Amino acid sequence: xxxxxxxxxxxxxxxxxxxxxxxxxxxxxxxxxxxxxxxxxxxxxxxxxxxxxxxxxxxxxxxxxxxxxxxxxxxxxxxxxxxxxxxxxxxxxxxxxxxxxxxxxxxxxxxxxxxxxxxxxxxxxxxxxxxxxxxxxxxxxxxxxxxxxxxxxxxxxxxxxxxxxxxxxxxxxxxxxxxxxxxxxxxxxxxxxxxxxxxxxxxxxxxxxxxxxxxxxxxxxxxxxxxxxxxxxxxxxxxxxxxxxxxxxxxxxxxxxxxxxxxxxxxxxxxxxxxxxxxxxxxxxxxxxxxxxxxxxxxxxxxxxxxxxxxxxxxxxxxxxxxxxxxxxxxxxxxxxxxxxxxxxxxxxxxxxxxxxxxxxxxxxxxxxxxxxxxxxxxxxxxxxxxxxxxxxxxxxxxxxxxxxxxxxxxxxxxxxxxxxx
Amino acid sequence: xxxxxxxxxxxxxxxxxxxxxxxxxxxxxxxxxxxxxxxxxxxxxxxxxxxxxxxxxxxxxxxxxxxxxxxxxxxxxxxxxxxxxxxxxxxxxxxxxxxxxxxxxxxxxxxxxxxxxxxxxxxxxxxxxxxxxxxxxxxxxxxxxxxxxxxxxxxxxxxxxxxxxxxxxxxxxxxxxxxxxxxxxxxxxxxxxxxxxxxxxxxxxxxxxxxxxxxxxxxxxxxxxxxxxxxxxxxxxxxxxxxxxxxxxxxxxxxxxxxxxxxxxxxxxxxxxxxxxxxxxxxxxxxxxxxxxxxxxxxxxxxxxxxxxxxxxxxxxxxxxxxxxxxxxxxxxxxxxxxxxxxxxxxxxxxxxxxxxxxxxxxxxxxxxxxxxxxxxxxxxxxxxxxxxxxxxxxxxxxxxxxxxxxxxxxxxxxxxxxxxxxxxxxxxxxxxxxxxxxxxxxxxxxxxxxxxxxxxxxxxxxxxxxxxxxxxxxx
Numbered sequence: 001x002x003x004x005x006x007x008x009x010x011x012x013x014x015x016x017x018x019x020x021x022x023x024x025x026x027x028x029x030x031x032x033x034x035x036x037x038x039x040x041x042x043x044x045x046x047x048x049x050x051x052x053x054x055x056x057x058x059x060x061x062x063x064x065x066x067x068x069x070x071x072x073x074x075x076x077x078x079x080x081x082x083x084x085x086x087x088x089x090x091x092x093x094x095x096x097x098x099x100x101x102x103x104x105x106x107x108x109x110x111x112x113x114x115x116x117x118x119x120x121x122x123x124x125x126x127x128x129x130x131x132x133x134x135x136x137x138x139x140x141x142x143x144x145x146x147x148x149x150x151x152x153x154x155x156x157x158x159x160x161x162x163x164x165x166x167x168x169x170x171x172x173x174x175x176x177x178x179x180x181x182x183x184x185x186x187x188x189x190x191x192x193x194x195x196x197x198x199x200x201x202x203x204x205x206x207x208x209x210x211x212x213x214x215x216x217x218x219x220x221x222x223x224x225x226x227x228x229x230x231x232x233x234x235x236x237x238x239x240x241x242x243x244x245x246x247x248x249x250x251x252x253x254x255x256x257x258x259x260x261x262x263x264x265x266x267x268x269x270x271x272x273x274x275x276x277x278x279x280x281x282x283x284x285x286x287x288x289x290x291x292x293x294x295x296x297x298x299x300x301x302x303x304x305x306x307x308x309x310x311x312x313x314x315x316x317x318x319x320x321x322x323x324x325x326x327x328x329x330x331x332x333x334x335x336x337x338x339x340x341x342x343x344x345x346x347x348x349x350x351x352x353x354x355x356x357x358x359x360x361x362x363x364x365x366x367x368x369x370x371x372x373x374x375x376x377x378x379x380x381x382x383x384x385x386x387x388x389x390x391x392x393x394x395x396x397x398x399x400x401x402x403x404x405x406x407x408x409x410x411x412x413x414x415x416x417x418x419x420x421x422x
Numbered sequence: 423x424x425x426x427x428x429x430x431x432x433x434x435x436x437x438x439x440x441x442x443x444x445x446x447x448x449x450x451x452x453x454x455x456x457x458x459x460x461x462x463x464x465x466x467x468x469x470x471x472x473x474x475x476x477x478x479x480x481x482x483x484x485x486x487x488x489x490x491x492x493x494x495x496x497x498x499x500x501x502x503x504x505x506x507x508x509x510x511x512x513x514x515x516x517x518x519x520x521x522x523x524x525x526x527x528x529x530x531x532x533x534x535x536x537x538x539x540x541x542x543x544x545x546x547x548x549x550x551x552x553x554x555x556x557x558x559x560x561x562x563x564x565x566x567x568x569x570x571x572x573x574x575x576x577x578x579x580x581x582x583x584x585x586x587x588x589x590x591x592x593x594x595x596x597x598x599x600x601x602x603x604x605x606x607x608x609x610x611x612x613x614x615x616x617x618x619x620x621x622x623x624x625x626x627x628x629x630x631x632x633x634x635x636x637x638x639x640x641x642x643x644x645x646x647x648x649x650x651x652x653x654x655x656x657x658x659x660x661x662x663x664x665x666x667x668x669x670x671x672x673x674x675x676x677x678x679x680x681x682x683x684x685x686x687x688x689x690x691x692x693x694x695x696x697x698x699x700x701x702x703x704x705x706x707x708x709x710x711x712x713x714x715x716x717x718x719x720x721x722x723x724x725x726x727x728x729x730x731x732x733x734x735x736x737x738x739x740x741x742x743x744x745x746x747x748x749x750x751x752x753x754x755x756x757x758x759x760x761x762x763x764x765x766x767x768x769x770x771x772x773x774x775x776x777x778x779x780x781x782x783x784x785x786x787x788x789x790x791x792x793x794x795x796x797x798x799x800x801x802x803x804x805x806x807x808x809x810x811x812x813x814x815x816x817x818x819x820x821x822x823x824x825x826x827x828x829x830x831x832x833x834x835x836x837x838x839x840x841x842x843x844x845x846x847x848x849x850x851x852x853x854x855x856x857x858x859x860x861x862x863x864x865x866x867x868x869x870x871x872x873x874x875x876x877x878x879x880x881x882x883x884x885x886x887x888x889x890x891x892x893x894x895x896x897x898x
Contacts (some may be wrong), residue, residue: 087666096761096764096767097762097763098630098761098762098763099630099634099763099764100763100764100767127761128761131761187874244892268892268893271892283840288792288796289792289793290578290792290795290796290898291543291574291575291578291791291898292543292544292574292887292888292891292893293543293544293545294544294545294546295544295546296889298544298888298892298893299891299892300893300898301893301896301897301898302898303896303897303898320792321762322761323759323760323761323762324758324759324760324761327758330799330803330859332861333860336859337859337860337861337862338897362625376602382859383858383859383860384758384799384802384803384806384857384858384859385802385805385857385858386739386806387806387807387808387810404760404769404770404771405770407768407770408771408811409772410770411740411741411770411776412772412776412811412812414741414742414743414744414780
């Protein structure tokens with residue numbers, strides 16, 4: 001029996017190694033014959049030949065030739081897009097969120113989190129990651145959702161690979177300025193906004209003093225470094241806030257300190273679309289949110305994404321929860337059904353998300369030099385009945401296998417005890 | 423299979439005439455008190471269909487809800503009822519004729535799992551009316567007593583083609599209480615929305631929720647359950663108590679008929695509802711995720727001789743779909759929700775089509791004020807995933823997951839759920855193929871009356887709560 005187990009273990013180790021993604025020695029692949037959208041929802045190339053080598057896109061040409069040694073993925077009659085990005089998740093930071101062990105996205109007892117990165121907690125083996133990537137979502141923003149403070153630490157941008165998953169550590173500082181946060185910080189928005197402005201002013205004073213007084217060579221704390229990155233404009237703030245009056249406060253806060261701000265949630269953001277466009281504030285929202293869930297979001301509507309886009313605000317999408325981060329694609333379709341142009345919704349899933357979170361130099365487009373995150377779809381990717389036939393992440397052709405597909409295959413034909421029938 | 427001998431209790435036998443009749447048969451010499459019967463319908467429906475026009479929809483792709491599809495089809499509604507479904511239907515004099523070329527017509531969607539009204543928007547603490555936490559068996563709690571008719575979620579649901587829905591208590595308790603099935607129309611009081619003639623349902627819950635709510639110690643050590651063992655002990659004791667309660671009422675009736683001057687048993691509102699299930703008057707809808715939990719409940723069902731109309735959520739129904747088919751228990755499922763707790767960890771996207779393939783009753787449900795707005799898309803995802811896994815199902819057949827099967831599980835399939843002459847005119851006219859993400863309900867009809875008109879937003883309801891607030895009357 002022992003011998004049997006060790007052989008089985010060996011076999012499964014081999015399989016796991018083969019299934020690992022994210023290795024640097026990706027093969028040369030040509031994706032041919034598809035209808036490619038190379039720049040979000042635009043840059044359409046018919047009969048596209050996309051060459052991938054060393055994990056990067058090397059060439060995109062209509063009817064282009066395939067060099068020797070390239071494995072061909074035939075995308076004839078299919079749609080080809082960049083891999084999509086879910087713009088607000090806890091992927092890799094949470095497995096079973098309710099009564100299922102630790103949730104690294106939540107640190108309710110910790111009050112000093114400004115400089116804390118989520119990256120050391122990130123787990124690329126979460127089953128949600130494979131379930132997400134096989135549906136064409138290859139990138140995600142991931143962050144903490146709960147601490148003992150208005151700050152929720154430093155979030156990351158990840159790719160849905162088993163190795164080398166971190167695309168950008170400390171990609172943004174998360175600030176929760178919503179009702180729940182006010183409740184946590186003093187119990188009133190008056191306290192919350194005062195403390196926020198006061199904290200940033202103190203950080204700025206400290207930074208200015210440190211800059212002027214080079215003798216103060218004390219190593220800066222993680223908090224100091226985070227504040228410095230934010231105040232110098234190197235790192236954006238991801239500010240979660242919904243109520244119109246609060247968003248006005250956020251815009252004033254942004255101007256006061258000259259920050260780069262991304263608005264998360266943004267339930268009533270559409271009411272200030274022109275102001276947000278003028279302030280250069282992007283909005284990351286859930287297009288399905290259309291109910292007055294509390295007094296912060298009375299004016300929520302699924303038409304918001306289209307309205308913000310029309311005003312010139314850059315938009316990206318929040319999926320319906322982390323296990324189903326893949327459904328950010330359906331959310332994009334819903335935004336289209338409520339008035340957003342299809343091209344803009346496609347941008348929101350790719351180039352906009354890339355630009356908003358500062359990873360556009362390597363991800364978002366299908367263009368030479370970009371990471372080869374490419375998805376071949378059996379139809380319009382935003383349609384609920386479409387799904388991927390092939391998914392490449394940084395050049396790796398991902399097996400369309402996950403824990404969910406294995407369960408599916410095990411129970412496809414009901415058996416008395418399928419566990420014994422591998 | 424059901425014990426029908428208590429059926430007489432449903433008749434209102436409290437009239438003087440009935441009492442006199444019983445008394446006349448009495449051989450005894452003592453005087454009898456008035457026979458005490460229990461009013462089974464103390465909160466009767468005051469639903470009145472909204473005014474409607476005679477309406478003929480022509481040139482549409484019609485899904486009849488029974489698996490049939492008619493291209494270039496017509497649907498005629500008159501007096502709130504469906505009158506004809508076919509291809510060449512003449513418009514009666516004065517009928518409103520809607521040219522629906524390129525559009526689709528289906529039966530209205532029925533959501534068997536909603537908490538609208540009991541957990542309404544805004545979801546503030548004051549509105550948290552869905553879980554009567556405090557005792558694990560609260561069959562005496564009735565959802566309709568918490569139903570806030572001003573929940574804006576009802577209008578959003580209408581925009582998604584929802585014409586009827588079951589409002590359930592939450593799943594904190596082993597027995598959460600009575601559900602209520604409503605028509606999706608504006609009402610001033612909950613009774614205005616109650617689906618006339620719909621039987622009551624009763625919510626039960628398996629698995630993690632009850633044992634978490636009562637097992638975490640916050641309610642003191644005396645409260646059970648703490649484990650799945652305690653859950654099942656709790657259901658079985660409740661049924662045993664209900665059997666005993668029913669026997670007491672049964673004996674009271676026998677003794678009274680025998681002419682004895684007997685007092686009725688003390689009313690127990692909790693056991694009233696549980697006994698109603700044992701009599702077959704009330705349908706059980708049971709929140710249950712794991713295959714083994716459902717398997718246990720199928721045996722509890724047989725032990726106490728009641729029927730489970732549906733397992734709700736039923737995330738692992740695909741593992742035991744054959745058993746569910748054999749025992750004629752429906753599964754009300756999400757297309758793809760999973761992973762948020764251990765008992766939802768094994769969810770697969772093919773659950774609905776696999777249950778369907780096994781010949782069991784499959785239902786698409788929401789349990790969500792957001793999801794209820796797009797159940798057609800949930801069916802579309804399940805259909806697509808099923809097809810990719812080799813389950814060949816047509817769109818017309820898939821629609822049974824949205825209307826006929828829900829109607830069956832709620833006991834209203836004789837009134838709604840399909841497009842058949844004589845049934846309630848609960849109908850949706852879609853802007854296109856409802857299996858597309860881009861398609862919207864153009865018109866939603868309940869009993870022939872338009873309750874939502876996408877192209878005429880000024881005519882759509884605005885709930886009291888929304889008046890004078892930001893976003894009032896906006897496109898949502």
